[in-house]
Amino acid sequence: MTKEEMREKFIDIIARFTVYSGKHLPDDVHAKLTELRKVETSDMAKIIYDAMFDNLEMAKDLDRPCCQDTGVLQYFVQVGTGFPLIDDIEYCLQEAVKRATVLGPLRHNAVEIFDEKNTGNNVGTRIPWIDWEVIPHSDEVKIYVYMAGGGCSLPGTAKVLMPLEGYEGIVKFVFDQVTSYGINACPPLLIGIGIGGSVEVAAKLSKKALLRPLGTHNPNPLAAELESKIEAGLNAIHIGPGGLSGENSVMGVHIEQAARHPATLAVGLSTGCWAHRRAVIKINAAMEYETISHKGAKI
Amino acid sequence: MSKRILTTPIKDADLESLHIGDIIYLNGYLITGRDDVHQRLIKQNKELPVDLAGLAVFHAGPIMQKIEGTEDKYRVISIGPTTSMRMEKYEKDFIPRTGVKIIVGKGGMGADTAQACKEHKAIHTVFPGGCAVLAAKCVEEVERVEWLDLGMPEAMWVMRVKEFGPLIVSIDTLGNNLFENNKKQFNLRKDLMVEDICQYVDYLG
Numbered sequence: 001m002t003k004e005e006m007r008e009k010f011i012d013i014i015a016r017f018t019v020y021s022g023k024h025l026p027d028d029v030h031a032k033l034t035e036l037r038k039v040e041t042s043d044m045a046k047i048i049y050d051a052m053f054d055n056l057e058m059a060k061d062l063d064r065p066c067c068q069d070t071g072v073l074q075y076f077v078q079v080g081t082g083f084p085l086i087d088d089i090e091y092c093l094q095e096a097v098k099r100a101t102v103l104g105p106l107r108h109n110a111v112e113i114f115d116e117k118n119t120g121n122n123v124g125t126r127i128p129w130i131d132w133e134v135i136p137h138s139d140e141v142k143i144y145v146y147m148a149g150g151g152c153s154l155p156g157t158a159k160v161l162m163p164l165e166g167y168e169g170i171v172k173f174v175f176d177q178v179t180s181y182g183i184n185a186c187p188p189l190l191i192g193i194g195i196g197g198s199v200e201v202a203a204k205l206s207k208k209a210l211l212r213p214l215g216t217h218n219p220n221p222l223a224a225e226l227e228s229k230i231e232a233g234l235n236a237i238h239i240g241p242g243g244l245s246g247e248n249s250v251m252g253v254h255i256e257q258a259a260r261h262p263a264t265l266a267v268g269l270s271t272g273c274w275a276h277r278r279a280v281i282k283i284n285a286a287m288e289y290e291t292i293s294h295k296g297a298k299i
Numbered sequence: 300m301s302k303r304i305l306t307t308p309i310k311d312a313d314l315e316s317l318h319i320g321d322i323i324y325l326n327g328y329l330i331t332g333r334d335d336v337h338q339r340l341i342k343q344n345k346e347l348p349v350d351l352a353g354l355a356v357f358h359a360g361p362i363m364q365k366i367e368g369t370e371d372k373y374r375v376i377s378i379g380p381t382t383s384m385r386m387e388k389y390e391k392d393f394i395p396r397t398g399v400k401i402i403v404g405k406g407g408m409g410a411d412t413a414q415a416c417k418e419h420k421a422i423h424t425v426f427p428g429g430c431a432v433l434a435a436k437c438v439e440e441v442e443r444v445e446w447l448d449l450g451m452p453e454a455m456w457v458m459r460v461k462e463f464g465p466l467i468v469s470i471d472t473l474g475n476n477l478f479e480n481n482k483k484q485f486n487l488r489k490d491l492m493v494e495d496i497c498q499y500v501d502y503l504g
Contacts, residue, residue, distance in 0.1 A: 059377075065377045118449075171500060175489050186405070226496075
């Protein structure tokens with residue numbers, strides 16, 4: 001394959017996988033929603049879950065985006081230093097987004113700041129947003145596609161606490177935001193919490209926490225315990241599907257952390273809606289791919 | 300139980316017997332209007348290109364696709380509700396200015412909108428969030444689009460709908476507010492949960 005052929009193949013894979021991820025929820029999210037649906041007892045919660053699952057079926061059958069808000073595209077890229085297209089990824093992702101916008105079709109969601117004009121193709125200043133991690137001694141790339149919808153981006157927040165506010169301050173911060181803004185963000189939610197020393201570190205980690213598969217825990221035992229306690233606590237508030245009350249509130253709580261400054265304790269919060277469109281694909285140097293988040297997907 | 304279907308134009312009497320938690324379906328005209336439409340009418344005092352009196356406004360930004368071979372005909376691909384709370388700032392003025400009778404959105408709205416619903420006999424309803432294909436299937440025709448210069452999500456899409464729902468009444472004409480009532484419960488439980496968890500998180504020192 002020439003470099004040009006490789007680029008074309010790469011753009012095509014990402015464009016089609018991006019479109020696919022807007023029409024089909026990842027396996028772990030689908031399984032979790034199925035589990036949460038079963039335990040609901042009230043008529044209202046059942047009606048909402050029925051609508052959600054009917055909608056997912058219709059999206060599949062009619063080949064359409066399951067939620068109209070296909071978000072601002074964010075790509076979290078873990079690129080091997082030996083991946084043959086490492087120099088071309090940014091260009092290729094922008095091209096892929098333009099194609100996906102027509103192919104999907106996706107909603108036009110890139111509005112330029114100050115000009116306040118919608119670009120009409122989902123590409124704009126620094127958008128699609130790309131987050132980089134460089135993997136030494138690898139010739140593959142792993143890309144997380146995330147459709148950051150407006151509804152689930154709205155509760156996002158971060159704050160630097162004084163250390164003596166303690167982890168108690170973090171718990172209160174999270175619960176206050178979920179019971180106010182979170183109710184309107186299409187629960188059951190996935191809660192991403194980032195903890196570190198400064199505001200951008202905490203915010204970014206909170207988003208990365210949303211990329212973790214459901215059912216996984218933070219490797220630190222105290223963090224894992226806190227994930228479980230916050231999950232149980234939020235569920236006991238019984239926010240329910242759509243915020244209309246029900247048995248549970250969340251699909252999960254994920255915490256990611258970085259060491260902090262002795263004088264600061266920063267916390268960030270990101271939320272994923274029930275239609276959590278987070279997809280993962282691995283592409284090797286021969287441009288062969290594996291759809292990790294959607295096993296056996298035909299893109 | 301038979302479906303409770305309301306047809307536009309909506310009269311006050313159609314709404315007065317509805318209470319929060321009731322489920323209705325809509326026939327007739329449903330027009331999208333969200334942040335920029337509210338901004339243009341209320342803040343910038345521009346005249347709306349669509350008369351909303353007696354009709355329903357949808358807090359929604361759809362995916363529309365132009366029908367090939369036509370000048371300006373569109374089909375709806377996906378159209379779920381957006382967060383209604385974003386429009387809280389202007390809805391109390393939007394309701395009397397337009398004469399709109401049914402607001403369709405997602406999540407709750409605040410005290411100002413509830414007051415306006417009470418004074419002007421209007422209701423706020425929610426369509427299940429994220430269920431955009433389900434909603435699109437209830438649209439019979441996209442008749443026209445106005446203010447497309449605002450972009451696809453913010454334009455006013457004029458649609459004829461059939462049995463559009465389920466729509467859960469979240470604010471009724473008495474000003475009762477389902478989400479605010481729920482929130483009171485949630486907050487009571489929240490305080491207990493935060494207190495409980497905080498017993499276990501003294502990791503400092």
